[in-house]
Amino acid sequence: MWTTVCETISKQIGKDRIVRPEDAEGRLISVTGEAMPPVPILRPRDTEELAKALEICSAHKTPVIPMGGSTGLVGGLRHTGKELYLSLELMNQIESIDPVNRVATVQAGVVLQNLQQAAEDAGLSFPMDLGSRGSATVGGLISTNAGGEKAFRFGMMREQVLGLEVVTASGQILDLSNSMIKNNTGYDLKHLFIGAEGTLGIVTRAQLRLRPHLANVNTAFALIPDFASSLEVRNRVEAALGNDLTAFEVMWPEFYEIATRHRTGRLPLPVASGIYLLFESEAGTARDPEAFETAMAALYQDGLVEDMAIAASEADRWDMWAIRNDIDAIIRNLSPFLAFDVSLPVSKMELCVQELETTLTTRWPKTRFARFGHMGDNNLHIVVSIGQDTISHKADISNIVYDRVTVMNGCISAEHGIGMDKLPWFEMGKTSSAISLMQTIRNVLDPDSILNPGKTIEPVG
Amino acid sequence: MWTTVCETISKQIGKDRIVRPEDAEGRLISVTGEAMPPVPILRPRDTEELAKALEICSAHKTPVIPMGGSTGLVGGLRHTGKELYLSLELMNQIESIDPVNRVATVQAGVVLQNLQQAAEDAGLSFPMDLGSRGSATVGGLISTNAGGEKAFRFGMMREQVLGLEVVTASGQILDLSNSMIKNNTGYDLKHLFIGAEGTLGIVTRAQLRLRPHLANVNTAFALIPDFASSLEVRNRVEAALGNDLTAFEVMWPEFYEIATRHRTGRLPLPVASGIYLLFESEAGTARDPEAFETAMAALYQDGLVEDMAIAASEADRWDMWAIRNDIDAIIRNLSPFLAFDVSLPVSKMELCVQELETTLTTRWPKTRFARFGHMGDNNLHIVVSIGQDTISHKADISNIVYDRVTVMNGCISAEHGIGMDKLPWFEMGKTSSAISLMQTIRNVLDPDSILNPGKTIEPVG
Known part of the structure; x- marks a missing residue:
């Protein structure tokens, strides 16, 4: 099925611009371990080669799936049986x-x-x-x-x-x-x-x-009694640190427990039942280096936080972020799972989390969660496992999550995109006129659906 | 020519939704004093009324010119003889x-x-x-x-x-x-x-x-010997103030002289021959209020600035910005003039300013300038007057300015837009494929050129 296109590209552009299926097979295409099917990979060396290759693909109506670092989380690299992969790994200057x-x-x-x-x-x-x-x-x-x-x-x-x-x-x-x-x-x-x-x-x-580059980077982990307190903490931290604040992250207690379970060395904070926050600020030299500590101490003194750890070194800082970013721990402890990346008004985050917990655990009593996110950006990540049959209930679980999020005026993808995984829910929260304009633009730029067909805005034909 | 459309709108939507030409005439449509021709103004009360009105205009192929606060600077409200004005002044909730x-x-x-x-x-x-x-x-x-x-x-x-x-x-x-x-x-x-x-x-x-809202706002005016020093000052101020810095403005000496000539009360700095800078920072309470002064004092002590004034009150601060924003003084002192809003790499700003000064004063010895801008954003405003016949030389002067800017990888509009004034130069620095895609999108959304015809990307037909 790809033979003619690959032969034409080999001949007109260069033989080594096509990685043969047998050489490509088995490369991982997702961080959760999904492997590439035996499909050729097109690897142009420059823009002109890519342009020529796409012209050839277009002429043969052979679609392509563009691949970057294969770190996406919404099935953007999933294959529908007819595409070539397109990698820009040789265009890395x-x-x-x-x-x-x-x-x-x-x-x-x-x-x-x-x-x-x-x-x-x-x-x-x-x-x-x-x-x-x-x-x-x-x-x-x-x-x-x-x-x-x-x-x-x-x-x-x-x-x-x-x-x-x-x-x-x-x-x-x-x-x-x-x-x-x-x-x-x-x-x-x-x-x-x-x-x-x-x-x-x-x-x-x-x-x-x-x-x-700013010299004055400070990072802190805080434990607060409940999510409701986080809004007051946000207001206080912003009033103190202002534009210096670069991150305001939230983690629910089960996330902290999972992410620290197998960690060696001292933890920033003990495992407890409250909500964990991670703040970071980047400031110029005009801000007293101790001002961050003073601002953090004020939160503690005023009873807004229960416990707090401030990074004393770059190593401490990396340890804190390593907990926040420990996707491996989630994979190890919760697989099989479904991961949701959603936006929600901060005023409704706690209610949404509670309602989802109630709904999902009522239906599947063994449901486990790992919940965390970029609270300062309205963005929650909700990892859900109902047990070994989680994936076979993907549609049911997703319907429950996305219904709640949409009713609360959030959206079904904050930063991960639609890919193939979220396509069935793509229309939620959108008007038909908006969807129609997206499709019109798609038709203008790619009338034959050569680029990533069946993804993002386009149902599989 | 508008009679049928206006009658239909009056009848179907409401009589008071059309301001008659005789009632509209004479309203100013530009800050430089350009007046509106006798043209009806359509004033819908809500989105549904606007939708209905545009449907009627579309059916009659009567174009409209949308108007906001009439503060634009590129002739966006200029009339080509056939449009209705469209004002959303009643939709102000x-x-x-x-x-x-x-x-x-x-x-x-x-x-x-x-x-x-x-x-x-x-x-x-x-x-x-x-x-x-x-x-x-x-x-x-x-x-x-x-x-x-x-x-x-x-x-x-x-x-x-x-x-x-x-x-x-x-x-x-x-x-x-x-x-x-x-x-x-x-x-x-x-x-x-x-x-x-x-x-x-x-x-x-x-x-x-x-x-x-951040409590800690600080503003300073500085005099530096020449533009070349401004890059070192930028680096130093940013290293000190980091994310707190919200404005980094530059003024050439003739601008400062013009903007302060008729000003009563004490000036922040005396009139001199160097380059003036205006910085502002907004910080949270964690930054020592004196840190701004300390950072500014360091610039002075290290010989980077020749003179400096720090706002001691909100009134001082407004006085400083009033100088920067004194467009009236430019109108009074330089009319008739042409005002250019361009982007330039900061590394080439001084060279561009010098070359333009040489070229324009060689050809028109009485050329006067007022040059200022948002240096931190690559953005210069260059006001040029060659004397009473400035406007009749608009094409020549514009060609000289925009050629220089484009050769230096800048662009012909930073923040004011294209409107009608810059349309003859719109294609500069753009590829034909980009222009073609813009026109395609325009044709998709407005196939009959009902909205602002002859502006932005579209030559007058």
Whole structure:
């Protein structure tokens, strides 16, 4: 089925641009261990090769699944039986770092951590960060509009993108380069492609905004009696730390217990029954380094927090974040599970969590949870396991979760996207006119459904 | 020419929804004194009325020019002889302020200052600010993606918008409501309409993100010897103030002289020949109030700045910003003039300014300038007067400015938009594929060019 396309690409572009199915098979395509079926991988070396390859795919109506670092969580790489994989792993050059104008120009295959390091080497910072920094690529982060640990202060990936180069389904190179922070010259087309999960075009290059490196980073773990207290803590911490605050994370007690169960060494805080918060601030040298401790101490003295730990070193700080990011512990302890990434008004988070607990445990008494998230960004992650048959109840459990979230004016995907996993619920909370306009735009840019068919906004045909 | 449409609207919607030409004539449509021609103004009371009215206009192929607070600077309200004006001045309700979830839901006709006040009354802040805050409306700010004084920290208007309601040319209501900070559920369509200058749809309602109010605001004026020093000052100020820094403004000496010439009372700094900078920071209570002064004093002690004034009161602060925002002084002293709003890499700002000065004064020896801008955002405003015949040389002068800016990888509009004034230069720095995609999207959403024809991306037919 792929033979003709692969032969044409081999002949016209180069033989080593196609990884044979037998060489590709078994690569992991999801962090939960899902493996790639035996499918060829197309690996262009540059934008022109990609454009040519997509032209060939379009001519043969052979669809492609773009792959970044394979760290997605919504089945974005799942195969429907007819696509080629498309990897930009050979397009991994950091083309330039401009320290004066604070712009990085990178190819889409660059791994996040390499970009962070290059920015740091130039005395600057690239303020997008998440647990999968060692694998996630710029192209994937842009195409999924990733969130992560610093979105609270710096915004999601969308806010870091100044300009893009994109190749459309027909093989047209769309040059939307821009290095300016402000550019009001017509429609800002790059926003169409950011978060479109590769269904409108393949991101091949980006100009990204860099920020000053700040010396004064402080991190604290706090235990509060219940979620209701967290709103008062948020207001107090923000009034004290203001713009310095870069993260405001929440963890329910079962999450803390699971994430620390097999951890060696001293824990930041003991396992207890309250809600755990993780704050981080980044400040300039004008803020007294002790001001963070003073602000934290005030929370304790005023009885708002029950217990608190402040990172005394970079190692402490990494230990704290390692707990927050310990997805392995969840996989080890809760598998099989379903992971939900939702947005909720903070005023309704606790009610939603309680109602879901009641509904799910009433129906499946052995239900276990791991609940945590970026509270400062309205964003909760809810991991649910009802036991060995969790996956076979995916539709039922998802209906319960997404119904609650939608009724409370939240949304069914905060930062992970729709992919294939959430497609059955995609229309929830959306108007038919909005969905119709999305489909119109999709048809304009990819009339033959070459790019990631059956994902994001498009039911499997 | 409008008679049938106006009669139909009067009959089907209400007689007082049309302001007669004779009652509208003479209203100012630009801050430089341009007056409205005798054209009827359509004033719907709600979204449904607007939808109905646009359906009628579409049926009769009568185009409309949407108007906000009439504070635009690129001829966005200029008439081509066939349009009705469309004002949302009756749709000016702040529908809700949610202080816990920090969302304001407002109609598009709300004036910025009223929204700022409502946010403040709720103990929060709406961090979009600009000199025309008393007239500019939310709909206009969104449709032009306004920048202003705090974009350096909080981003442009785009970054404040969570959700939108839009009416398209055919009268369809497109509900893109959203109150979540993170929402990765399909294409983020709102970005199509933000900055589209009303050519893709009329923004009727918005959910806007509110921020915590911060108590610790500090402002300083500094005099530095030359522009080259400003980069070192930027790096030093950012290293000290970090995320607290909300504004980093630059003024050339002739601007400072013009803006202070008729000012009574003591000036922050004397008139001199160097470059003036205006910084502002907003911090939480954890930052020592004296830390700002200490950071500023360090700049002085290290010889980076020649003179400096720190606002000792809110009145001082307003005086400083009044100088920066004194557009009246420019109008009084430089008219007739051309005002350019451009983006430039900071590394090339000085070279560009110098080259333009040489080129323009060589050709027109009486050329006078007023140059200032949001340096921290790459954004310069360059006001040029070559004398009484300035306007008749608009094309020549504009060609010189925009050529330089484009060669230096800047762009011809940073925050003001394209409107009608910049349309002849719209294609500069853009690829034909990008322009073509803009036109395709325009054709999808407004096939009969009902909305703001001959503006933004569309040559006059």
